Amino acid sequence: MSSSGRHILTAPAWPYANGPRHIGHVSGFALPCDMFSRYQRMAGNQVLMVSGTDEHGTPIQVQADKEGVSARELADRYNRVIAGDLHALGMSYDLFTRTSTRNHYAVVQEIFKGLYDNGYIFPQTTMGAISPSTGRTLPDRYIEGTCPICSYDGARGDQCDNCGNQLDPIDLINPRSRINGETPKFVETEHFMLDLPAFTDALGSYLRSKQGEWRPNVLKFSLNLLDDLQPRAISRDLDWGVPIPLDGWRDQPNKRLYVWFDAVIGYFSASVEWARRSGDPDAWRAWWQDPEALSYYFMGKDNIVFHSEIWPAMLLGYNGLGDRGGEPGSLGGLNVPNEVVSSEFLTMEGRKFSSSRQVVIYVRDFLERYDVDALRYYIAVAGPENQDTDFTWQHFLERNNNELVAQWGNLVNRSVTMAAKEFGTIPEPGELGDADRALLERSRGAFAAVGAELNRSRFKNAVTEAFDVVRDANAYLSQQEPWKIKDDPARKGSVLHVALQVVDDAKTLLTPFLPKSSGKVHEMLGGQGDWSGMPELREVDEDGVSYPVITGQYDDEARWEHRPIKPGTPLSKPTPLFTKLDPKIVDEELARLEQA
Ligand SMILES: [Zn+2]
Numbered sequence: 267m268s269s270s271g272r273h274i275l276t277a278p279a280w281p282y283a284n285g286p287r288h289i290g291h292v293s294g295f296a297l298p299c300d301m302f303s304r305y306q307r308m309a310g311n312q313v314l315m316v317s318g319t320d321e322h323g324t325p326i327q328v329q330a331d332k333e334g335v336s337a338r339e340l341a342d343r344y345n346r347v348i349a350g351d352l353h354a355l356g357m358s359y360d361l362f363t364r365t366s367t368r369n370h371y372a373v374v375q376e377i378f379k380g381l382y383d384n385g386y387i388f389p390q391t392t393m394g395a396i397s398p399s400t401g402r403t404l405p406d407r408y409i410e411g412t413c414p415i416c417s418y419d420g421a422r423g424d425q426c427d428n429c430g431n432q433l434d435p436i437d438l439i440n441p442r443s444r445i446n447g448e449t450p451k452f453v454e455t456e457h458f459m460l461d462l463p464a465f466t467d468a469l470g471s472y473l474r475s476k477q478g479e480w481r482p483n484v485l486k487f488s489l490n491l492l493d494d495l496q497p498r499a500i501s502r503d504l505d506w507g508v509p510i511p512l513d514g515w516r517d518q519p520n521k522r523l524y525v526w527f528d529a530v531i532g533y534f535s536a537s538v539e540w541a542r543r544s545g546d547p548d549a550w551r552a553w554w555q556d557p558e559a560l561s562y563y564f565m566g567k568d569n570i571v572f573h574s575e576i577w578p579a580m581l582l583g584y585n586g587l588g589d590r591g592g593e594p595g596s597l598g599g600l601n602v603p604n605e606v607v608s609s610e611f612l613t614m615e616g617r618k619f620s621s622s623r624q625v626v627i628y629v630r631d632f633l634e635r636y637d638v639d640a641l642r643y644y645i646a647v648a649g650p651e652n653q654d655t656d657f658t659w660q661h662f663l664e665r666n667n668n669e670l671v672a673q674w675g676n677l678v679n680r681s682v683t684m685a686a687k688e689f690g691t692i693p694e695p696g697e698l699g700d701a702d703r704a705l706l707e708r709s710r711g712a713f714a715a716v717g718a719e720l721n722r723s724r725f726k727n728a729v730t731e732a733f734d735v736v737r738d739a740n741a742y743l744s745q746q747e748p749w750k751i752k753d754d755p756a757r758k759g760s761v762l763h764v765a766l767q768v769v770d771d772a773k774t775l776l777t778p779f780l781p782k783s784s785g786k787v788h789e790m791l792g793g794q795g796d797w798s799g800m801p802e803l804r805e806v807d808e809d810g811v812s813y814p815v816i817t818g819q820y821d822d823e824a825r826w827e828h829r830p831i832k833p834g835t836p837l838s839k840p841t842p843l844f845t846k847l848d849p850k851i852v853d854e855e856l857a858r859l860e861q862a
Contacts, residue, residue, distance in 0.1 A: 270310055270312075271309070271310040271311035271312055272311045272312065272558060272559065272560060273311070273312045273314070273552045273553045273556055273558070273559040273560070274303075274306050274311045274312065274313050274314070274553075274559070274560045274561070274562070275313075275314050275315075275316075275533070275537070275553040275554070275559065275560070275561035275562070275601075276299055276302060276303040276306070276313055276314070276315040276561075276562050276564070277299070277315070277316065277317065277533045277561060277562065277563045277564065277603075278295045278296050278299035278300075278315070278317045278357075278563075278564045278565070279294075279295035279317070279563070279564065279565035279566070279569055279573075280317055280318055280319065280320035280365070280529050280532050281295070281317075281319055281320065281348050281352075282319075282320045282321075282323075282325070282326075283319040283320060283321045283326060283340070283341045283344040283345050283348060283364070284325055284326055284329055284340070284344060285344060285347075285621055286344070286347050286348065286351060286628045286629065286630060287348055287351040287352070287628065287629045288619055288621065288626045288627060288628050288629065289612070289627055289628075289629060289632055289641065289645075289657065290611070290612040290613075290614065290619035290626075290657075291566075291619075292351075292352075292355060292629060292645075293609065293612045293645045293649045293650060293657075294564075294565060294566030294567075294608075294609040294611075294612070294650065295564050295565045295566060295569075295609075296352060296355060296357055296564075297355065297357075297641075297642055297645045297646070297649070298564050298607065298609060298645075298649070298651070298723060298725060299315065299357075299562075299564035299607075300315075300355070300356065300357045300358055300778075301642075301646060301720070301725055301778040301779055302562060302564070302607075302720065302723055302778070303315045303358055304358060304777060304778040304781060304798060304820075304824075305717065305720040305721070305778040305826065306721075307358075307820055307824075308774075308777065308778070308798075308824050308825055308826040309717065309721075309826045310825070310826070312552070313360070313820075314360050314537060314540065314550075314553045315358060315359050315360050316359065316360055316361045316362070316363075316533060316536035316537050316540055317359060317362055317363075317532070317533070317536060318361075318362050318363035318364045318365060318532055318536055319341070319344065319345040319348050319349070319364045319365065320365055320525065320529040320532065321337075321341035321345065321364055321365045321366045322337075322365060322366075322506055322507040322508070322522070322523075322525040322528060322529070323504075323506075323507070323524075323525030323526075324402070324403065324405050324408065324502070324504060324525075326340055326341060326506065327402070327504060327506050328408070328445055331400075331445070337506040338366065338506075341364070341366055342811065342813065345364050345366075345813055345814070346813065346814055347630075349362060349803060349814045349815070349816055350630070350803070350814070351628075351629040351630055352801075352816060353801055353802075353803050353816050354629065354630070354633050354638065355629060355633075355638060355641075355642070356638055356642070356781055356782060356800055356801065357801060357816065358781075358799060358800070358801050358818055358820055359801055359816045359817065359818070360540055360817060360818070360820075361536055361539060361540040361543065361815060361816070361817055362536075362801075362815055362816035362817070363536050363539055363815050364813065365528055365529060365532055365535075367535075367539065367808060368808065368809075369535055369538060369539045369542070370508075370528070370531070370532060370535040370536075370539075371508050371509075372535075373531060373534060373535035373538055374508045374523065374527075374528045374531045374535065375508065375509075375511035376595065376596065376597065377531050377534070377580065377584055377595070378500075378510070378511055378523065378527075379511055379595065380583070380584040380594070380595025380596070380597075381460070381580060381583045381584055381595075382458075382512070383592070383593075383595070384583055384584070384586050384588070384590060384591070384592025384593065384595075385461075385590040385592065386460065386461045386464055386465075386583035386588055386590060386592075387458050387459065387460055387461065387500065388458070388459055388461060388497075389456055389457070389458055389459075390456070390457060390458075390459050390497070390499075391454055391455070391456050392454070392455060392456075392457060392499070393436060393452050393453070393454060393455075394452070394453060394454075394455040394457070394503065395409055395423070395435050395436070395441070395450040395451070395452055396450060396451045396452075396453050396455070396503060397443055397445070397446070397448065397450060397451075398448060398449075398450070398451045399446065399448060401503065401520055402502075402503055402504050402505070402520065403455075403502045403503040403504055404423075404435075404443055404445075404450050405423075405502075406422070406423035406424040406434075406435050407422050407423060407424050407444075408423070408443060408444050408445055409422065409423035409435045409438065409441050409442070409443060409444065409450055410422050410423070410438070410441070410442060410444050411423075411435075411438030411439055411440045411441035411442060412438060412439035412440050413426040413428060413429060413431070413433070413438070413439075414433070414437045414438065414439055415429055415431050415433075416428050416429035416431075421433060421438060422444075423435030423438060423441070435450070435452075436452050455503055457499045457500075457501045457502070458499070458500050458501045458510065459497040459498060459499055459500065460497065460498050460499075460500045460527070460576075460579070460580070460583075461497050461583075461588075461590075462495040462496060462497060462498055462575070462576070462579055463495045463496065463497065464583075464588040464589040464590055465495070465578075465579040465582055465583065465588045465589070466492055466495055466589075467589065468579075468582050468587055468588050468589075469492060469495075469575060469578060469579060469582070470489075470492055472578055472582075472602060473485065473488050473489055473492070473574065474489070476605070479605060480605055480606060480607075481607065481608065481652065481723075483567075483608075483610075483652075484567075484570055484574065484606055484607075484608045487567075487570055487574075488570060488571075488574035488575060488606070491571060491574075491575050492575075495575075498576070499524060500523060500524050500527040501521055501522065501523055501524055501527075502521075502522055502523075502524050502525075503520050503521065504520065504521075504522045505519050505520055505522065506522065507522030507523055507524075507525060507528065508522060508523040508528045509521070509522060509523075510522070510523060526572060526576070527580075529572075530572050530573070530576060530577040530580065531580070533563070533577075534550075534554065534600065537550040537553060537554060538550050543817075551598075553601075554600050554601050555598055555599065555600065555601065556601075557601075559601060560604045561601055561602075561603050561604050561605075562603070562604060562605045562607055562723070563577075563603050563605070563606050563607065564607050564608075564609075564723075565606070565607075565608055565609070566608065566609055566610075566611065567608045567609065567610055567611065568611075569608070570606060570608050573603060573606045573608075574603070574606045577602075577603065578602045578603060581600050581601070581602045582602065584599075584600060585599040585600060605723075607723045609649065609650050609651060610650040610651070610652065610653050610654045610655065611650055611654045611655075612649065612650045612654075612655055612656075612657055613654065613655070613656045613657065614626065614627065614656070614657050614859075615656070615657070615658055615659070615856070615859060616656055616658075624859070625859065627855075635851075636666075636845075636847075637782075637783075637844060637845060638782060639670070639779075639780040639781075639782050639783045639844070640662075640665075640666045640670060640844065640845075642779055642780060643665065643666075643669070643670055643729070643779055643780060644657075644661075644662055644665050644666070645725075646725045646726065646728075646729040646779045647665060647669070647725075647726060647729050647730065647733075648661060648665060648726075649725070649726070651723075651724070651725060651726050652726075659851065659852045659855040659856060660852050663847050663849060663851060663852055666844065666845075666846075666847050667846055667847055669733065670843075670844045671844045671845075671846045673733065673736050673737060673740060674733070674736050674772070674776070674843065674844075675842060675843040675844045676740065677736055677739050677740050677743070677765075677769060677772070678769055678773075678787055678790070678840060678843055679840050679842065679843070680743065681739075681743065681762060681765040681766055681769050682766070682769070682790050682791070682837055682839075682840045683839060683840055684748060684749065684762060685762040685765075685766055685837055686837040686838065686839050686840075687839075688755075688758065688762070689759065689762070689837075690836065690837065691792075691833070691834050691835055691836050691837060692763065692766055692791070692792070692831050692832060692833050692834065692835045692837060693758075693759035693760075693762050693763050693766075693833060694759055694763065694833040694834075695759065695760045695763035695764065695833070696756040696757060696759060696760040697760070698760060698764070701742065701745065701746065702760060702761070702764045705738060705739060705742045705764060705768060706764060706767060706768070708735060708738055709735050709738075709739070709767070709768045709771040709772070709828070710771065710828045712731060712732065712734075712735045712771070712775055713771075713774075713775065713826060713827060713828060715731050716728050716731045716732050716775050717826055719731065720778060725779075728778075728779075729776070729779050732772065732775040732776050732779075735768065735771065735772050735775065736772050739765060739768040739769070739772065742764070742765070742768075743761075743765055746761045748761040748762055748765075763831070763833070766791065766831055767830070767831050769787065769791070770787075770791055770829065770831050771828055773787040773788060773791075773797075774824065774825075774826065774827070774828075774829070777797070777798050777824050781797075781798040781800070782800070783843045783844065784797060784798060784824075785797040785798055786841075786843060787843070788823070789838075790837065790838060790840045791831065791835065791837065792835035792836050792837060792838075793823070795822065795823050796822045796823065797822060797823050797824050798820075798822055798823075798824040799818050799819055799820035799821070799822045800818065801816045801817065801818040802816070802817060802818050803815075803816055804816075804817055
């Protein structure tokens with residue numbers, strides 16, 4: 267980590283530990299955050315990127331019951347799978363941990379207490395659906411029955427898909443559990459509620475201050491939610507989760523904090539864990555308490571409400587800044603998010619990603635067959651940044667072959683190969699002409715332009731501008747035709763020097779998107795040391811259980827700046843940067859989808 271610059275917390279959403287990740291997931295929360303974080307590190311800022319697996323809640327308990335394992339065992343399994351997926355994508359987490367750690371429990375309980383002491387959490391007796399056989403809360407969507415309005419027989423406890431009306435599970439005729447078919451029991455049960463209406467004013471000023479900074483759709487959606495904030499239950503009848511840290515509740519085996527309440531606190535608890543692991547337990551404060559520090563949260567649009575409304579409300583409440591006032595909790599005031607960066611949805615060949623219907627391509631399977639940078643490039647240039655977007659194998663093939671291979675791979679290959687063959691080292695430039703100087707200026711100027719786009723999380727614009735430099739360099743080579751220069755080695759050296767300088771610049775400009783192949787270009791040009799750091803998987807232990815975390819040292823070479831290449835640096839004959847794909851992969855992949 268560099269010693270200057272601003273402290274920037276980058277927070278990609280926590281994947282739910284119920285299965286492997288598919289590319290629809292990682293196009294929203296993961297890859298955009300990594301591109302942003304890598305850029306900010308290169309620009310000299312002190313980035314802390316933390317996340318982990320979200321492991322509590324009824325869906326995991328239900329799936330575990332179905333498979334005859336404990337919730338903990340299921341979470342252990344998918345924590346490992348997901349950590350493997352994200353590591354393979356090159357996600358440069360400072361710490362990727364999980365929500366089932368002692369540290370997370372302690373931090374969640376501290377935030378609960380702060381909110382409770384300030385009066386923003388209150389108990390309420392409600393009628394809740396319970397599974398008679400397990401005593402656990404049956405969430406609304408796990409109950410089905412006949413719609414009281416249209417008599418449709420497959421209505422869910424939260425809504426009827428036939429007539430579209432919102433429902434309350436207690437209104438269903440012949441309600442039954444979707445888990446095991448039994449009739450739910452409606453009983454009086456006491457739960458804690460988060461008093462969201464007490465934050466209407468504070469959230470309103472917070473959100474309105476983001477006008478012009480956030481993506482307009484995210485801000486509009488968030489402002490609309492303010493019109494109807496309701497108290498929200500933060501506990502459940504369940505034995506898998508964080509216990510409620512109050513006398514009379516702590517030891518109740520079937521009362522736990524609701525999973526969404528604990529999961530959003532993960533950003534903070536993971537920062538605390540990172541600080542402890544780094545040897546300075548207070549190191550998190552620079553990202554959470556310094557008013558100059560910045561924080562950016564990345565997610566799919568189905569998660570906006572938790573990041574733009576509920577998490578800021580929890581932080582404001584802990585700080586004592588809602589309608590009821592109060593004092594900051596024992597850790598001191600905590601920073602609210604500076605920006606909530608939400609992506610839209612990715613579909614797959616015109617259909618919604620669905621693990622159950624096998625309309626899916628898992629990260630692991632994808633990376634077995636294709637380069638990681640091919641996926642990263644596709645998501646940057648054609649991902650669901652501002653609108654729902656369809657992934658098709660045909661588009662993927664075209665982006666890979668026509669852009670990565672034919673433009674960037676070709677530029678690197680032909681300039682390095684020719685210079686290595688003719689000179690063996692980076693050639694000395696002679697006197698430069700207008701065309702030479704114009705391309706060099708163009709390339710240097712791109713740092714400010716591409717950097718400004720990356721700083722606003724406009725990945726599509728950023729990668730497109732970086733690629734324009736690559737296209738211009740290819741046009742320059744086609745025009746100068748250095749391969750035809752026979753009797754003027756000085757001129758040939760100048761053209762190749764200019765081309766290699768632009769290759770070096772473009773490698774830097776493309777590093778946030780394509781860290782792995784940029785590292786290869788760095789080596790080809792005679793660079794020493796790691797160019798852009800890659801994450802490592804490390805086994806850690808807690809209570810006798812071993813599990814992986816992702817971490818890494820990212821204080822590497824890459825800086826967001828033009829660096830003059832040094833004549834005389836030895837060059838090696840390049841190996842291809844990317845793999846050209848056979849058009850038949852399109853039919854093969856479509857056949858895999860059909861079979862499934
Ligand atoms: Zn209905």
